[in-house]
Amino acid sequence: MKLLAKALTLAAVIIGAVWVLGTPPNLQAAAAAHGDAGAGHGQHHGPPVSADAPVLFRVGPLPVTNSMVYTWLIAGIIFLFVRAGTRRMQEVPTGAQNVVETAVEALEELTKGLLEPKVARWVFPFAATFFLFIVVSNLMGLLPGVGSIGTGTPAKGGLPFGVEHVDLPLFRPPTADANMTVAMAAVFFVMNLVWALRYNGPLGLVNHLFGVKGGMRGAIVIPLSLIFIFIGLIEVISMGIRPVALAMRLYGNIYGGESVLTIMLTNSPLGLGALPFYFLELLVAVVQALVFTLLAIAFTGALCSHEEEEGHEAHAH
Amino acid sequence: MGETLQTLGIQWPKLIAQLINFAIVLFVLWKWAYKPVLQMLELRRTKIAESVANADKIKQELARTEQARQEILAKADSEANKLIEEARAAAARLLEQETQKAVATANQIVTKAREANEAELARMKAELRREMGRLVVATAAQVTGKILTVEDHQRLVNEASQQIAA
Numbered sequence: 001m002k003l004l005a006k007a008l009t010l011a012a013v014i015i016g017a018v019w020v021l022g023t024p025p026n027l028q029a030a031a032a033a034h035g036d037a038g039a040g041h042g043q044h045h046g047p048p049v050s051a052d053a054p055v056l057f058r059v060g061p062l063p064v065t066n067s068m069v070y071t072w073l074i075a076g077i078i079f080l081f082v083r084a085g086t087r088r089m090q091e092v093p094t095g096a097q098n099v100v101e102t103a104v105e106a107l108e109e110l111t112k113g114l115l116e117p118k119v120a121r122w123v124f125p126f127a128a129t130f131f132l133f134i135v136v137s138n139l140m141g142l143l144p145g146v147g148s149i150g151t152g153t154p155a156k157g158g159l160p161f162g163v164e165h166v167d168l169p170l171f172r173p174p175t176a177d178a179n180m181t182v183a184m185a186a187v188f189f190v191m192n193l194v195w196a197l198r199y200n201g202p203l204g205l206v207n208h209l210f211g212v213k214g215g216m217r218g219a220i221v222i223p224l225s226l227i228f229i230f231i232g233l234i235e236v237i238s239m240g241i242r243p244v245a246l247a248m249r250l251y252g253n254i255y256g257g258e259s260v261l262t263i264m265l266t267n268s269p270l271g272l273g274a275l276p277f278y279f280l281e282l283l284v285a286v287v288q289a290l291v292f293t294l295l296a297i298a299f300t301g302a303l304c305s306h307e308e309e310e311g312h313e314a315h316a317h
Numbered sequence: 318m319g320e321t322l323q324t325l326g327i328q329w330p331k332l333i334a335q336l337i338n339f340a341i342v343l344f345v346l347w348k349w350a351y352k353p354v355l356q357m358l359e360l361r362r363t364k365i366a367e368s369v370a371n372a373d374k375i376k377q378e379l380a381r382t383e384q385a386r387q388e389i390l391a392k393a394d395s396e397a398n399k400l401i402e403e404a405r406a407a408a409a410r411l412l413e414q415e416t417q418k419a420v421a422t423a424n425q426i427v428t429k430a431r432e433a434n435e436a437e438l439a440r441m442k443a444e445l446r447r448e449m450g451r452l453v454v455a456t457a458a459q460v461t462g463k464i465l466t467v468e469d470h471q472r473l474v475n476e477a478s479q480q481i482a483a
Binding site: 050051052053061062063064065067068071072074075078079082083085086089091093100101103104105108124125126128129132133174177178179180182183184186187251 | 324325326327328330331332333334335336338339340341342343345346347349350351353354355357358360361364
């Protein structure tokens with residue numbers, strides 16, 4: 001699925017490039033003139049969407065970025081929807097309660113299906129929140145106005161409040177802000193460690209990582225233990241890399257999507273070039289939320305499972 | 318590393334702020350989505366299990382009732398048959414008794430009739446004897462032309478009676 005999404009993104013970029021190159025000469029001239037003007041005034045340089053979330057204002061020493069503002073909005077919408085769904089719960093669900101129940105039950109089933117019941121109970125609230133927050137953020141990031149309403153150089157002869165390029169958008173999807181994805185990955189990393197310790201115990205965790213697996217006995221354990229210590233070191237390194245990969249994968253996909261949409265909106269007639277990418281981004285929005293959640297569950301499952309079972313499975317294979 | 322973090326805009330205050338934001342979302346969802354929904358699902362699961370158990374119980378009850386009904390029907394049937402048999406036997410017995418009674422009565426009537434006949438016959442015979450005795454006496458008186466004495470009369474009657482009887 002991820003490969004498919006990447007392939008589609010690549011194809012989209014190529015199509016976009018062809019579109020821009022194939023734009024009629026007068027539009028190209030206009031774009032060039034715009035570019036010249038921009039260069040001339042020293043205005044917009046660099047990527048179409050800034051890699052970091054710009055600071056809108058400061059509360060004392062604390063910076064408030066546009067992604068934080070949008071996070072609050074998203075949190076508020078989630079809160080209102082969830083309250084509407086569960087304020088007066090009925091045994092025969094209707095409306096918002098149906099939606100909330102379906103989402104919670106599906107995510108609970110997903111977690112239970114991949115983890116032991118005990119571990120699933122610990123992981124479920126976090127995994128479900130990862131999915132719901134990411135999917136709502138991603139989808140709300142596709143709403144018109146997100147990333148396109150803000151301040152910038154006023155456009156000449158355009159509509160009132162029109163800008164040449166939005167230098168400081170009012171909203172930015174939180175998942176397109178590395179701070180949020182890193183924060184979520186950090187939560188996962190810490191909780192993953194807590195669950196692993198709770199499940200295995202400190203010694204058990206060390207044994208789980210560095211111990212000789214496969215139910216070997218006797219003298220063969222001595223050379224094998226060296227190999228397994230090495231494997232354990234790799235495992236520890238990968239434990240450190242996993243959250244980084246989670247954070248960067250999500251950030252990269254959503255930020256990339258934002259960038260492609262911005263390029264296509266500003267560089268195609270009436271912004272129609274962005275239309276196919278909206279469908280792609282709808283898919284990416286859900287897929288990336290699922291990928292983050294599933295990987296978080298799978299990584300937890302790798303640390304919180306019984307070694308004996310693994311040994312038996314290894315024998316069986 | 319530092320440059321990458323700089324490019325991505327990762328800074329401690331922003332990171333911690335987003336961490337708090339995520340924690341708030343987690344709390345909101347935990348408090349108002351997961352907890353009530355999971356409780357409701359559990360409640361529904363319990364209710365469904367109860368309903369299924371009740372349905373089983375009702376089914377068993379129904380089967381038991383049906384069995385009892387069948388048993389009662391079978392019992393009633395057999396009792397009815399027994400009653401009919403008894404009634405039939407009683408009727409047969411009664412018929413037999415009545416028949417015997419009728420036969421006895423008929424026999425009695427016949428016996429009485431026979432006795433009456435015989436009495437009548439005896440009476441007629443006696444009448445005849447007496448008539449004959451009188452005739453004999455009358456005849457003898459006419460033939461002999463003499464008036465019989467009481468003794469002769471009695472003697473003649475007796476003789477005639479003896480002869481008739483013989």
